[in-house]
Amino acid sequence: MRFFYLMMFLPVVAAAQSYPPGIFEDTAHAPFVYGVASGDPTAQSVIIWTKVRPSEDTILVWQVSTDSLFTKIVQEGSIIATSISDYCVQHDVQGLQTNTTYYYRFATEKKKFSVVGIAKTLPIGDVKHIKxxxxxxxxIWAGHFNAYRRIAERGDVDFVIHLGDYVYDYPDRKQLNRMPSEYPKDCASLTDWRERHTYYLLDADLRKLRQQKTWITIWDNHDTDVEEPGKTEEAIQAFYEYLPIRMPDIAHPENIYRKFSIGNLADLIMIDMLLFRGKEEYAPGKKSVLGLKQDEWLKTELQNSTATWRLIGNQEMMTDWLSSPTIKKLTGQGDGRVMDPGNWSGYPEDRQRLYDLIEMKKINNVVVLTGDVHMSFVMDMTGTPRNRERYNRKTGEGAIGVELTTPSISRVNMRDAGIPGGFIPAVQDISNRLNPHHVWTHFTEHGYLTLDVTPERCIAEFWYVPINKVTSEQKFKRGYVVKSGVNHWERDYNTKPLPVNSKN
Ligand SMILES: [Fe+2]
Structure with missing residues (x-):
């Protein structure tokens, strides 16, 4: 979130290099010290990833098995790790069974093995449940990745959706829960971006979640550094090297938007506003959020989707977040009218075109999953949140879909930003009154959310996890439900969590 930048500057202090707690190579599996990962599942395929400690070109064997002991290997092959991709390798394993859990590993010619990863394919046909x-x-400097470890331990989570700011291009100089003693530099070259991704993989909790779950990822501004022209291309290259992503458009790597079909239950549509917002006009003087090509693609996907749910993975808040001069005074954020003119609120007319399409074409069951804001929001989507004739704030009637934002894994929220604790409830209270479609908000915790999807309903749960120490603590905060065909959150959902299966 850009607003907090102003509040983050402190003088740089240098000291001797050392790693903070939890930052180390997986030396037991050398040269695969950065672990393994899987991503971008389809019904028949999944991408597997690893990186070897830089050396000479290395021939690796990959194996995929239906059992963790590799007595039932279903596929294997070889691949070379070279300096061209910074000794990262990815293989798109094809011809797999749908809705199946696989185990995978890599080995050198000298029979040194990586840790065993778990990868999952998507289901097809009549799908009753996904989480x-x-x-x-x-x-990585702002706090410990305990939340990643908690998700890795959960057997009930099928896939991880990372909504961006997976890595940070620069350190948080005010949020120093976990800094190496020497400040890392702002990324300014391909080498810097590769070093940044490599440093992240020294985090054992991140490695664990990459190993245990199959990821679907998009970038946001800190992964791509769009504020600094000329750096984006190199950042994008490193992102594709280090994340297991099936590049949707090889001729145009900047086009990361893509769709995943989860049988007849859901279409997961991952969009990218970051690289496109404000660059093209859909009419004279009217700026597009997604760019014309992606805009058309999204609208076609929404109209053609025959699944029960349309889940949209979205970087920055879509729903209106109105601010006020008082909030600006208390927090230093926003322009006194909206909290972030850089997100969809800065393009209200183009957003309304999307809302109009959803409403006119009667596209039901749109659930937008959003990152960026670092805090928890449960929101009804409506173009007229303050018009009592068109939207009922008490029941949610009149909304055309719903949105959720996930709290940050570690990056600064309103409390970390140094806003006096006494102000935060006041800010939250004013914000909630200005935004009657914000069903629930929480501005001070870190963690993650889960979305449990069945044909009848989606249940969202907020899980909060400390960041200032290594801990196994986590707390369930709230749950909300949206029922199929209803298009707004239920106000009085019983807030007990769904059973957590910890089979991992
Ligand atoms: Fe962020």
């Missing part, structure tokens, strides 16, 4: 965990904004 996603949504995360975003993971600054």
């Amino acid at each position: 996603l965990a949504a995360v975003s904004c993971s600054s």
Whole structure:
């Protein structure tokens, strides 16, 4: 979230290099010291990833098995790790069974093995249930990645959706819960971006979640550094090297938007506003959020989708977040009218075109999953939140869909930003009154959310996890439900969590 930048500057202090707690190589599996990962599942395929400690070109064997002891290997092959991709390798394993859990590993010619990863394919046909965990904004300097470890331990989470700011291009100089003693520099080259991704993989909790779950990821501004022209291309290259993503458009790597079909239950549509917002006009003087090509693609996907649910993975808040001069005074954020003119609220007319399409075409069951804001929001989507004739704030009637934002894994929220604790409830209270479609908000915790999807309903749960120490603590905060065909959150959902299966 850009607003907090102003509040984050402190003088740089240098000291001797050392790693903070939890930051180390997985030396037991050398040269695969950065672990393994899987991503971008389809019904028949999944991408597997690893990186070897930089050396000479290395021939690796990959194996995929239906059992963790590799007595039932279903596929294997070889691949070379080279300096061209910074000794990262990815293989798109094809011809797999749908809705199946696989085990995978890599080995050198000298029979040194990586840790065993778990990868999952998507179901097809009549799908009764899926559970996603949504995360975003993971600054390795701001705090410990305990939340990643908690998700890795959950057997009930099928896939992880990372909504961006997976890495941070620069350190948080005010949020120093976990800094190496020497400040890392702001990323300014391909080498810097590769070093940044590599440093992140020294975090054992991040490695664990990459190992245990199959990820679907998009970038946000800190992964791509769009504020600094000329750096984006190199950042994008490193992102694709280090994350297991099936590049949707090889000729145009900047086009990361893509769709995942989860049988007849849900379409998961991952969009990217970051690289496109405000660059093209859909009419003279009217700026587009997504760019014309992606805009058309999204609208086609929404109209053609025959699944029960349309889940949209979205970087920055879509729903209106109106601010006020008082909030600006208390927090230093926003322009006194909206909290972030850089998100969809800065493009209200283009957003309304999307809302109009959803309403006119009677597209039901749109659930937007959003990152960036670092705090928890449960919101009804409506273009007229303050018009009592068109939207009922007490019941939610009149809304055309729903949105959720996930709290950050570690990056600064309103409390970390140094806003006096006494102000935060006041800010939250004013914000909630200005925004009657914000069904529930919470501005001070870190963690993740889960989305449990069945044909009848989606249940969202907020899980909060400390960041200032290594801990196994987590607390369930709230749950909300949206029922199929209803298009707004239920106000009085019983807030007990769904059973947590910890089979991992
Ligand atoms: Fe962020």
